[in-house]
Amino acid sequence: MKQVEPAATSNSRLKRAELASSFGAGLLGFGLGAMAASYIADLALYVVITGALMHGWGMYDKHATERDLGRPEAVWMKALYWSCWLILAGLAVVLGLRLLS
Incomplete structure (x- = not known):
């Protein structure tokens, strides 16, 4: 065993x-x-932006720390990491278009 x-x-x-x-x-x-949706609806965009920024920073910092420690990275982990960045970029575009309209 x-x-x-x-x-x-x-x-x-x-x-x-x-x-x-x-x-x-x-x-x-x-x-x-x-x-609390009806009470904080006016703040929703700011909450989403703040959440996206915090998530992006945490994701980047965790990835960088693990790389600095020499930890191996599985292919699926790398794919998820970059997929998340693509989704965040898409979200930024959608939110930007919403702000401009």
């Missing part, structure tokens, strides 16, 4: 916990936004 290294198990567990926490925070924010 193959032994699993404790560090690998801990790393995997930490990533699952980070994913669950992030997803839960997103759902919480979505729910709170839905509940």
Whole structure:
């Protein structure tokens, strides 16, 4: 039977916990936004822009930190990283067009 290294198990567990926490925070924010929609509708664009900027910075910083640490990157992770940047760029175009109209 193959032994699993404790560090690998801990790393995997930490990533699952980070994913669950992030997803839960997103759902919480979505729910709170839905509940307060009529009160904060005028601020929605600013909230989306702030969220996109924070997400972009966090995504970039995490990617750069892992690269600096020499951690290997799976092909699917690189594809998701760049796909996310493309989606954020598309969102920026859509929001820019909305502001201009």
